Amino acid sequence: MSNVDPNRRPSNAGRYAFLLILGLVLGVIATVMTMRALNERKDHFPDALMHVQQWHMGQLKADMDANRCNATDILPHLQALRVTANDIDAAFPDLRDDTRFTAASSAMRAATDKAIANPPLTCDGLGATMKSIGETCKACHQDFRG
Structure with missing residues (x-):
C-alpha cells in the first residue's frame, strides 16, 4: 500500500x-534596455575626440619605434592632432569658461603649431615633440579627467 494521501x-x-526566474530575466532585459537608452543620450563627441588624438599619438610612437621619423610619415599625424585640437573647447562646453582649461587647450594648439612649423627630422626630435605635446595633454588630464 502506498503512503500517498x-x-x-x-x-x-x-x-x-x-515566476522568480522569469522575473529575474525580465529585470535583466529591462536594465540593459534602460542602460542602452541612457548611453544613447550621452554626448560621445568628447570621448571620440580624445580617442582620435590618442590614436594619432600612438601612430607617431609606432613610427618612432619603427625608425620612420621623416616628415612625410609624421606630418599627417601632427596636422591631424592640430585640427582636432581646434575642437577641444567645443567638445567640453562645460569647461569653456575655465581659465585652466582654455590655457591647456591653447598650450596643446601651440605645441602642435610649433611641431608643424618646424617638423622634427630625427626620431630623437620626434620624441621631444611627442613629449611636449604629451605634457600639454597630461596637464589638462590631471586637472579635469575624472
Whole structure:
C-alpha cells in the first residue's frame, strides 16, 4: 500500500521558481534596455575626440619605434592632432569658461603649431615633440579627467 494521501494537492514550488526566474530575466532585459537608452543620450563627441588624438599619438610612437621619423610619415599625424585640437573647447562646453582649461587647450594648439612649423627630422626630435605635446595633454588630464 502506498503512503500517498489522495487528498493532498501538488506543491506550487515549481510555479514560484518559474515566476522568480522569469522575473529575474525580465529585470535583466529591462536594465540593459534602460542602460542602452541612457548611453544613447550621452554626448560621445568628447570621448571620440580624445580617442582620435590618442590614436594619432600612438601612430607617431609606432613610427618612432619603427625608425620612420621623416616628415612625410609624421606630418599627417601632427596636422591631424592640430585640427582636432581646434575642437577641444567645443567638445567640453562645460569647461569653456575655465581659465585652466582654455590655457591647456591653447598650450596643446601651440605645441602642435610649433611641431608643424618646424617638423622634427630625427626620431630623437620626434620624441621631444611627442613629449611636449604629451605634457600639454597630461596637464589638462590631471586637472579635469575624472
